[in-house]
Amino acid sequence: MTKRRKKSPVEPEYMEPAMCSTDLRREILQRVPFFAMLPPNAIEQINLRFRERGFTEGEPIFYAGAPAARLYVVATGKVKLMRHTQAGQDVLLDILTAGEFFGSLSLLGNEVYPDSAIAQTIVCALSVGAEAFRAILVDYPAVALAVLDITAARLREAHEAIRQISAHSVEQRIAYTLLKLAEKLGEPREEGLLIQMPLSREDLANMAGSTTESASRIVSQFQREGLIVTGRQWIAITDQGRLRELASAGAD
Amino acid sequence: MTKRRKKSPVEPEYMEPAMCSTDLRREILQRVPFFAMLPPNAIEQINLRFRERGFTEGEPIFYAGAPAARLYVVATGKVKLMRHTQAGQDVLLDILTAGEFFGSLSLLGNEVYPDSAIAQTIVCALSVGAEAFRAILVDYPAVALAVLDITAARLREAHEAIRQISAHSVEQRIAYTLLKLAEKLGEPREEGLLIQMPLSREDLANMAGSTTESASRIVSQFQREGLIVTGRQWIAITDQGRLRELASAGAD
DNA sequence: CGCTGCCTTGATCTTCTTCAAAACGTGTGG
DNA sequence: CCACACGTTTTGAAGAAGATCAAGGCAGCG
Numbered sequence: 001m002t003k004r005r006k007k008s009p010v011e012p013e014y015m016e017p018a019m020c021s022t023d024l025r026r027e028i029l030q031r032v033p034f035f036a037m038l039p040p041n042a043i044e045q046i047n048l049r050f051r052e053r054g055f056t057e058g059e060p061i062f063y064a065g066a067p068a069a070r071l072y073v074v075a076t077g078k079v080k081l082m083r084h085t086q087a088g089q090d091v092l093l094d095i096l097t098a099g100e101f102f103g104s105l106s107l108l109g110n111e112v113y114p115d116s117a118i119a120q121t122i123v124c125a126l127s128v129g130a131e132a133f134r135a136i137l138v139d140y141p142a143v144a145l146a147v148l149d150i151t152a153a154r155l156r157e158a159h160e161a162i163r164q165i166s167a168h169s170v171e172q173r174i175a176y177t178l179l180k181l182a183e184k185l186g187e188p189r190e191e192g193l194l195i196q197m198p199l200s201r202e203d204l205a206n207m208a209g210s211t212t213e214s215a216s217r218i219v220s221q222f223q224r225e226g227l228i229v230t231g232r233q234w235i236a237i238t239d240q241g242r243l244r245e246l247a248s249a250g251a252d
Numbered sequence: 253m254t255k256r257r258k259k260s261p262v263e264p265e266y267m268e269p270a271m272c273s274t275d276l277r278r279e280i281l282q283r284v285p286f287f288a289m290l291p292p293n294a295i296e297q298i299n300l301r302f303r304e305r306g307f308t309e310g311e312p313i314f315y316a317g318a319p320a321a322r323l324y325v326v327a328t329g330k331v332k333l334m335r336h337t338q339a340g341q342d343v344l345l346d347i348l349t350a351g352e353f354f355g356s357l358s359l360l361g362n363e364v365y366p367d368s369a370i371a372q373t374i375v376c377a378l379s380v381g382a383e384a385f386r387a388i389l390v391d392y393p394a395v396a397l398a399v400l401d402i403t404a405a406r407l408r409e410a411h412e413a414i415r416q417i418s419a420h421s422v423e424q425r426i427a428y429t430l431l432k433l434a435e436k437l438g439e440p441r442e443e444g445l446l447i448q449m450p451l452s453r454e455d456l457a458n459m460a461g462s463t464t465e466s467a468s469r470i471v472s473q474f475q476r477e478g479l480i481v482t483g484r485q486w487i488a489i490t491d492q493g494r495l496r497e498l499a500s501a502g503a504d
Numbered sequence: 505c506g507c508t509g510c511c512t513t514g515a516t517c518t519t520c521t522t523c524a525a526a527a528c529g530t531g532t533g534g
Numbered sequence: 535c536c537a538c539a540c541g542t543t544t545t546g547a548a549g550a551a552g553a554t555c556a557a558g559g560c561a562g563c564g
Contacts, residue, residue, distance in 0.1 A: 008530095083415045086500060091415045105404040114408050137397060144396045145389060151403045152357040156366050158410035163335045163343045165417050166461025170520065201543065209418025211521060216543055232529060232542065248338060422552065453511065463553060468512060484510060484561065 008234045009194055012121070025052060025126065028075045032099045034146035046136055050126040055119035064116045068104035070127045077123030078185075078197050082206070083115045092206035094154075095120065095197070097185065104130045105151070120197060165209045168247075173208040174218045175247035178228065181207075182237050191229045192238035200233055260486045261446055264373070277304060277378065280327045284351050286398035298388055302378040307371035316368040320356035322379045329375030330437075330449050334458070335367045344458035346406075347372065347449070349437065356382045357403070372449060417461045420499075425460040426470045427499035430480070433459075434489050443481045444490035452485055 026047050029035050035043060052075065055061055061072065064084060072079075074096050081094040081102060093115060096102055102117055128136075137144040164176050178195070186193040205215035219235070222228045227239045227246075237243060278299050281287050287295060304327065307313055313324065316336060324331075326348050333346040333354060345367060348354055354369055380388070389396040416428050430447070438445040457467035471487070474480045479491045479498075489495060 083411060085415065085419045087419070089419045091418050093411050093414060106401050114411065134397070137400075138393060141390060141393045141396060144393065144400060145386070148389075148396060148400045148403060149358050151400060151407060155403060155407045155410060158407060158414060159335060159345050159366065162345060162410060162413055162417065162461075163337065165414065166343050167337045167339070167341045200541095209414075212543085213522080213545085214520065217545080220544070464510095465512085465554080466552060468510095469552095472512070 008198075008231055009189055009191060009236070010196060010198055010234045024075070025050065028098075028126065029073075032073055032101070034101075034143050034150060037142055037146070038140060042140060049132045049136065050128050052124060052126050055123040055125065057119060057121055059119045059123075061117040061119060061123070061125060062103070062113050064114060065112050068106075068111045068113045068130070070103055070129055071101060071105060071133045072103040072117070072125045072127045073101045074098050075124040075126055077125075078120040079123055079125070080118045080120045080203070081115050082118060090206050091209065092203055093158075095181070095184070101147075101150075103127070105133075105147075106130075170208065170210045170214050171218050171221075172247050173210065174204065174215060175222075175227075175243050177204060177208045178235065178237060179240070179243055179247055182240070186237070189236060192236035193240065194236040195234065198233040199235060204235075260450075260483055261441055261443060261488070262448060262450055262486045276327070277302065280350075280378065281325075284325055284353070286353075286395050286402060289394055289398070290392060294392065301384045301388065302380045304376060304378050307375040307377065309371060309373055311371045311375075313369040313371060313375070313377060314355070314365055316366060317364050320358075320363045320365045320382070322355055322381055323353060323357060323385045324355040324369070324377045324379045325353045326350050327376040327378055329377075330372040331375055331377070332370045332372045332455070333367050334370060342458050343461065344455055345410075347433070347436070353399075353402075355379070357385075357399075358382075422460065422462045422466050423470050423473075424499050425462065426456065426467060427474075427479075427495050429456060429460045430487065430489060431492070431495055431499055434492070438489070441488060444488035445492065446488040447486065450485045451487060456487075 026043055029043050029047055029050070035046065038046070050073075055077075061079065062070075064082075076098055079096040079100075079102065080092060081096065083091045083093055085091070094102075103113065104111065137147065164173055168176070181195045181199070182193050185196045187196045188194075201215045201219065202212045204219070205212050208215065219228070219230055222243075223230055225242075227237070227243050229236045229238055278292075278295055281295050281299055281302070287298060290298070302325075307329075313331065314322075316334075328350055331348040331352075331354065332344060333348065335343045335345055337343070346354075355365065356363065389399065416425055420428070433447045433451070434445050437448045439448045440446075453467045453471065454464045456471070457464045460467065471480070471482055474495075475482055477494075479489070479495050481488045481490055
């Protein structure tokens with residue numbers, strides 16, 4: 001058996017919170033899926049409406065329950081979307097990366113954010129007031145349609161997650177969660193398909209709707225079975241095929 | 253203790269499948285939340301693009317996995333949105349009533365429906381091809397924004413459901429599910445706030461991510477505790493307050 | 505009536521959480 | 535460079551929650 005790698009292969013995102021420089025903004029906006037189809041001068045117009053802000057690792061971007069006034073776009077880094085329960089239990093709903101948006105979409109008056117957004121790494125985020133964003137959607141109908149597509153896709157994913165959670169075992173859910181993460185953040189490395197972000201057992205458990213201990217047990221088991229390689233705050237997948245089998249069926 | 257009512261107080265929806273008459277269509281479209289703001293002549297235009305179809309109780313409208321070509325609007329009746337697992341387990345994702353839409357929103361080529369839609373009662377549904385709907389959204393930007401709002405709201409609900417399922421007990425989830433159903437379909441009656449639709453224990457279990465037996469046990473328990481009144485295929489809530497406490501906290 | 509679905513109930517058994525404690529890695533300060 | 539301290543991860547054992555299996559009961563309907 002090869003020796004387990006001790007050092008995390010996850011590369012930190014190099015950047016200062018303040019380095020969200022204005023020069024890069026247009027380029028970043030250009031890469032946002034729902035702005036990509038716009039001509040440069042439109043991007044220019046839109047750029048004017050956004051403001052930028054840096055966040056350090058672990059810093060909250062906004063808390064659930066705060067008045068929902070702005071829409072954010074991740075420029076660099078990873079953002080956790082979390083929802084809390086009375087009992088202090090957290091559920092990790094999604095992890096967002098460069099080009100993805102979060103925050104207030106609807107303009108319908110005085111609403112509050114239903115979830116908290118927390119910088120998982122150093123993050124630079126662009127944001128725009130909800131009304132201003134609404135104005136953009138009105139000015140550029142193609143953007144509105146693109147945003148709708150993305151939101152509909154997220155709804156499908158959420159429905160899929162509901163099915164997963166309510167019909168599968170913890171083992172299957174963890175497997176599924178790892179695959180989903182790898183799909184989004186996976187980078188091929190010697191050790192396997194690395195999930196390129198700091199990810200604790202607790203985060204994983206909160207995504208799969210389970211506990212830290214259970215997540216740990218199952219991750220260890222996966223490693224013993226040769227499906228993954230893992231260390232502190234990182235996981236790489238070595239056998240996607242078998243993991244996928246596990247996630248969907250379980251009955252074989 | 254009052255004698256339990258034996259007869260279902262749920263009123264069947266009176267209507268023939270074929271009675272989806274063309275005369276009513278404009279009126280129905282008018283009531284659809286995202287068309288409501290349009291002037292009559294626009295509704296007229298949109299009406300031309302829709303076709304109607306009736307479904308009997310239990311009849312599938314479309315199956316998960318079929319090519320997703322159309323968007324549907326419920327004119328009358330109730331529609332179940334379900335997702336299946338390999339193991340034959342079903343998850344009930346949502347129940348849709350008059351004015352709500354389902355089916356294919358995205359136009360992005362050759363996709364398939366991720367869930368099955370099944371008529372829970374006799375249903376009349378209007379439908380439109382995905383491209384035609386997209387054309388409507390382009391022609392009427394206000395409609396696009398309204399559709400986006402509704403989709404975003406559904407996403408929020410789905411996230412809330414994920415939190416519910418992953419962090420609460422079956423008892424709490426059933427309580428929560430009943431409250432949500434009552435919110436949507438509740439009608440005040442002598443016996444309490446009646447959930448106006450045929451609802452089996454199995455349906456309830458599939459919504460709460462549990463089993464028929466557990467749902468039955470908990471429903472019985474709720475009835476013993478005086479929170480609800482129930483019979484075959486129907487449930488009415490008598491003590492919303494206590495049910496709500498149960499659903500959210502549980503720790504008291 | 506007797507059939508066909510729903511619904512209920514009990515007993516068992518698996519799964520997962522919980523509580524508790526130890527081991528490990530990582531970064532820090534001496 | 536080493537040793538320490540902290541947060542993360544692992545592991546064990548006990549317990550609870552819920553699924554599963556298996557009958558039996560009840561209502562509505564032909």
